[in-house]
Amino acid sequence: MKYIKKNHEPKKFSDWKALENDDWKPNWDDNFQKPEKSIVHDSLLQEQGYICCYCxxxxxRATSHIEHLKPRTTYPNLALDYTNLIASCQGESEEPPPVPVHCGHQKKYWYDKQLMVSPLEVNCTDFFKYPASGEIKPTDDPTKQAAAETTIEKLALNINKLQxxxxxxxxxxxxxxxxxxxxEIQQLAExxxxxxxxxxxxxxxxxIIYILKNYF
Incomplete structure (x- = not known):
């Protein structure tokens, strides 16, 4: 998992939400469609450097979907909050998602403030370690292990495909x-x-960064 620094939401997305009035309200399920949805999706991909927010x-765009870090079923007020939106692998149009399911589609409606390691946390990388075998494991820090173990399990980050x-x-x-x-190795890591x-x-x-910084 890599830290995602959120940018400002796209202006066209802001302008679309600002059209809210007594007769019309922006809604994820009813009217959040093209072009606004595509604009938001592209913005998320760009700020993440085109890698999945979790794995x-x-x-x-075709191989990912817009993910709600805090599920909209539990946090409906954040459904269109750009700070709660990230891009996860496995596309939105793949329904049901291809097996094995992982990351956002595996997470579904789960969220636990204490046990979810968020890629929006600056120190999210500190929760995990990576042996050369391709596994992802919890850090040795006992204060972070429970959250790391739960996140790995709930997002299926250690399945054979990802390893x-x-x-x-x-x-x-x-x-x-x-x-x-x-x-030179440390420079390569950076x-x-x-x-x-x-x-x-x-x-x-x-x-890769973990391996270069910890094994060489």
Missing amino acids: GMRIA NMRKVAIDAALLGIEDLTDA GYNQLDSNGQYTPFCAA
Whole structure:
């Protein structure tokens, strides 16, 4: 999981919501459609560097959906609150979502303030550790373990599919690394924290950064 720094919501989204009057109210289920929904979706993808808010795999509009961090069933007042919207893998049009289900579709209506590790928390990466096998595990910090374990379980972040994808990404990042100095390896790790020229993060960059910073 990588920290997501929220930007201001798109102006066209703000303008659309500002049209509310006695006869019409913006509503997620009834009238939140194109172009506003597509504009919001694209904005979320851009601010996340085109990786899933939870697992970190590469996503695009067709392969992701707009996720409510706090479910709109429980928090209806946040249904159109941009600060509560993020983009998760597995597309909105894939209903039911393809097996194995993970991330936002697996999470569904679950949210627990104490046990949900949010990608909107600056320190969210501190809750997890990543061995080279591709697993995601709770940190050794006992104060963070319960939240990490619950989040991994509720979002199905440790299924074989995601483990295998992480391992492939980690293995690719480690090619030729034995020829680098410690300083160069740490510089490489910092590079994975940056967007590339296309405004994208490397898929599973959180796992790659962890490996580079903790094993070399």
